[in-house]
Every structure is written in C-alpha cells, then in structure tokens.
Amino acid sequence: MFYVKFRHFLLLGVFLITAFLTGFTVCYAEESQNTVVSETYQDTFVSQTYDFTANNKKILFISNGTNIYGNFTDFTNMLISEGFLVEEKNLNQITPMEIDNYDIIVFTMYWSSRVISQEEADALAAFVNNGGSLFMIGVMGRDLNGYHSFEKIGKPFGIQPGYRYENKEWSYSPVITDIRSQLHPVTKGVGSFQLYDPPYALSITKPAMALAYDGWLCDPVLAVAQYGSGKVVAITDRDFFNNGSITKYNNYTLTDNIFNWLSSNSSQPTLQILSPTNKEKINVGDTVNLSASGTGVAYVKFYVKDIKTGRIDNPGGVISGDGIYSTDWSTNGIDPGSRNFYLVEAVGYSNEGLELMDITVKIEITDLIPPTVTIDSPVDNEFYKRGEPVPIKATFEDNFQITSIKINIDRQFGIKKFNPESKQFIFSEIWDSSKLPVAEKLLTEVTQL
Numbered sequence: 001m002f003y004v005k006f007r008h009f010l011l012l013g014v015f016l017i018t019a020f021l022t023g024f025t026v027c028y029a030e031e032s033q034n035t036v037v038s039e040t041y042q043d044t045f046v047s048q049t050y051d052f053t054a055n056n057k058k059i060l061f062i063s064n065g066t067n068i069y070g071n072f073t074d075f076t077n078m079l080i081s082e083g084f085l086v087e088e089k090n091l092n093q094i095t096p097m098e099i100d101n102y103d104i105i106v107f108t109m110y111w112s113s114r115v116i117s118q119e120e121a122d123a124l125a126a127f128v129n130n131g132g133s134l135f136m137i138g139v140m141g142r143d144l145n146g147y148h149s150f151e152k153i154g155k156p157f158g159i160q161p162g163y164r165y166e167n168k169e170w171s172y173s174p175v176i177t178d179i180r181s182q183l184h185p186v187t188k189g190v191g192s193f194q195l196y197d198p199p200y201a202l203s204i205t206k207p208a209m210a211l212a213y214d215g216w217l218c219d220p221v222l223a224v225a226q227y228g229s230g231k232v233v234a235i236t237d238r239d240f241f242n243n244g245s246i247t248k249y250n251n252y253t254l255t256d257n258i259f260n261w262l263s264s265n266s267s268q269p270t271l272q273i274l275s276p277t278n279k280e281k282i283n284v285g286d287t288v289n290l291s292a293s294g295t296g297v298a299y300v301k302f303y304v305k306d307i308k309t310g311r312i313d314n315p316g317g318v319i320s321g322d323g324i325y326s327t328d329w330s331t332n333g334i335d336p337g338s339r340n341f342y343l344v345e346a347v348g349y350s351n352e353g354l355e356l357m358d359i360t361v362k363i364e365i366t367d368l369i370p371p372t373v374t375i376d377s378p379v380d381n382e383f384y385k386r387g388e389p390v391p392i393k394a395t396f397e398d399n400f401q402i403t404s405i406k407i408n409i410d411r412q413f414g415i416k417k418f419n420p421e422s423k424q425f426i427f428s429e430i431w432d433s434s435k436l437p438v439a440e441k442l443l444t445e446v447t448q449l
Helices: 073-081 118-129 144-157 251-263
Strands: 013-019 035-041 044-050 058-062 085-089 104-108 133-137 159-164 200-204 209-213 220-227 230-235 270-275 281-283 287-295 299-306 324-330 340-349 355-366 372-377 389-402 405-408 415-418 422-432 442-448
Touching (some): 073 251, 104 144, 118 133, 133 251, 144 159, 144 220, 144 230, 159 220, 200 209, 230 251, 270 340, 270 355, 287 299, 287 355, 299 324, 405 422, 415 422
Parallel strands (some): 058 085, 104 133, 133 230, 281 355
Antiparallel strands (some): 044 085, 159 200, 200 220, 209 220, 220 230, 340 355, 372 389, 405 415
8 A cells, every 4th residue: 555645745546556457356674575664753753665686775864853754755765666664763872782773874964952072973983994884964044953963973973064155145946957977887877966955065075075066166965985894975965865856856866875885885986186176276377287186087087177178188098007197288378368167077097098087177267367557757756736737657567468447536526447458558647636635635546355
C-alpha cells in the first residue's frame, strides 16, 4: 500500500489500480438347509429366507432405530436373493463380541443418539483389519453425533467427512457422472448414479481411493479402501438404494457391486495417484511429476487427457517399478489465457498386458504468476500542494499477457479501463487535484485480483 501525502492541504482521493490475471485460478446358519429365520433381539428384528447353497455372508446394519425394511425392501430383497443373511441392530455398545460373527458391518449416518467411543471405533478398525468388511453410508450432517462418529470410524482408513455442501451449491437428487475408475469392481459398469440429500463431501487420504466425484466442486462422494485383510466402502448418501431410487440410473448395479466386492474373499490390485493431487492448480510451463503407488500390478501407464479437446498423451510410456511408478509431463505449449482442465489417469497392467486397475485425478493448468504493478509517480510520501497537477504513471507487467486493467483515482477522474493484450503496459496521465475538497487526504492503493 502506498500513501501520497499533501503538505499544504490534506486532500482525499482514491487511486486504485487493478490488474487482472491472464487466466482464472479456478475443478462407500448355521443351518444345513433352507430355513426361515425370525428372531427378536433387543432393538433387533430379523425375518428372511435364505439359501445355504448361496454365499451365506452375514450382514449387520448398525443403526439408530431406523428399520431397513419398509422403504428399503427392494434393497434387502436383492441382498437376500443373493444369499446374504441380513440383520439390523441398535447396539448400546459396539464390541468385538457383537460384530465378529458377521462378514459385513454397515454403519448408517442415521445415528443421532450419541457419538460412538474411541473403543468402539477401534473395534470396527480391528474387525476390518482381521478380514471383515465395512460399509459407511448416510447423510452426514443431519446430526453432529453421526458426523463425529463417522470421523472416528473412518480415520484409520483415510476416509473423513469433508466440505459440507450448502443448498445453493448442491441440488437435491444430483446425478453423479464423474466416475474415476472403470476397472474397480465397485464402479465397473456404473456410468452414473443418483444421490438424494445435500451431503458432506468426503476427504480422502491413503489408503483410501476416491472412485466418484460430484460435478460441482469436484469433491469425492464415493471411496473405497483396503485395510489389513479387510475392505471399506464409504458413500455420502444412504437413500440412493431406497425403493424409489434403487432402480434409477445405475444405482442397482452400484449397490450390487458394493456388496459383492465387500463379500469377496479375494484382494484387489490397488493404485493410488500420489502426484498431482485432485484439483491441484499447476503453473503453465512447469513440468509435472506423475507418480503412483500400486500393489498387484506389473507396470503402470499414465494418460493425460485435455478435457476441452479430448487429446490424450501417454507420457513415459510403460513405467516399471517396485510399488512406485513415476514419470514427468511438460505443460509447455498450453494456452495460459484460458481454463485448462486435464484428467490424469494411472492404469495398472498385468504381465500379459491386461488392465487391472485405474484411477484418475482432475487438475488445472493455468498462469499462477500474477502480474506486477509498479507506481512510478507519485512516489510514496511525496507531497503536493492542492491544485498542483499530479503526474500519475504506473507500469504493468506479466510473464504471459495482461488482458484487463482498471484504474480508479477519484470520482472526477473516473474509472479507466484498458485491454492491452500484451506483456507490458504503461499508464501515464496528469491528475488535476484542484477539484478535490479541502482538508482531506489522498490515499493511493494498489490491489490485485
């Protein structure tokens, strides 16, 4: 900030110079024959027919008094028809004794009575580490108890509640089309699915990987993790598999995929992009390190797709490595004056060349270096008498191009606008200070947008 002082009289004006960037800095029976099981526990009801010849995986829904039957009959019938034994309990305490007899635990966000303890969260983490599967679902944010319970449960798996969408930023019943993995069993065959309430986004770190993103702020809404010998899926909305929605878009396929993957005994190859990160802004002209970690793959290829043109590059070709795969990609030649969004995809292959796993992040290439503004005249702490002409001179410079400039000194002077479309622009003009009111001060300020 620069101040220009007037010794003889104190005058007031505002000298505002604004230079615009060349681009925008913008991106989850033990019975040996067919049996009807109908038992009543404390806060528990189970009633279904299951087939011993099917998978007989046991699913426990831990909820807070919400019955999965009723509005979710289509969903539960799907699970039962595939041989799952489905139970629901409102547990006063989540302990190994209560959960270790099950294959899949489903924790819903309709959990309003209390925040689970750290011991309960540790019991769920140990359950997964020892080979169990966990599905975390719900509208996170309807109550703080559910939110903080989700925080505790998800932390070991790299899954946390992130940004909370406001109504103005998230329409009800949004359709999710930004699927970032076509090879993972959870999203295989899923082109789109629909959510129903404005949820929190997910915040994802290792060992989790995000599989789907919202179309507004480009934040994760579906994620998976392999932890120890077990698996985890997290999604931000439960109602996507209720009776009114499970048949819409690919909701049925997604639901079926989730439980098939969670109930599978086989481990899946993993792939995690380490660099760049999702929504990262990269300065045009820079060299970008493309790096991924993976297990169960022989080699990796990176593909960089220009969303605007559809052009795809394969920097580095076939990349071998011992769990870490890395190459560089140059951004030279990219237009710095536009919004340049790219998808960086890592694909893991077998020795035979079969695609095993893929994962994608979205980045932006833009001009991150702001223009410089130098006020050559008046200089800081310089004094003028009222009525004296004040020479105003400023130099604007940018590494690529200045597209727009606004200069505002006072009401009489008005706003000056320029579109130089050049790397340098010099403004020079004489300002008449005689029209300013007496006994006020001139403030000269430089700001950048």
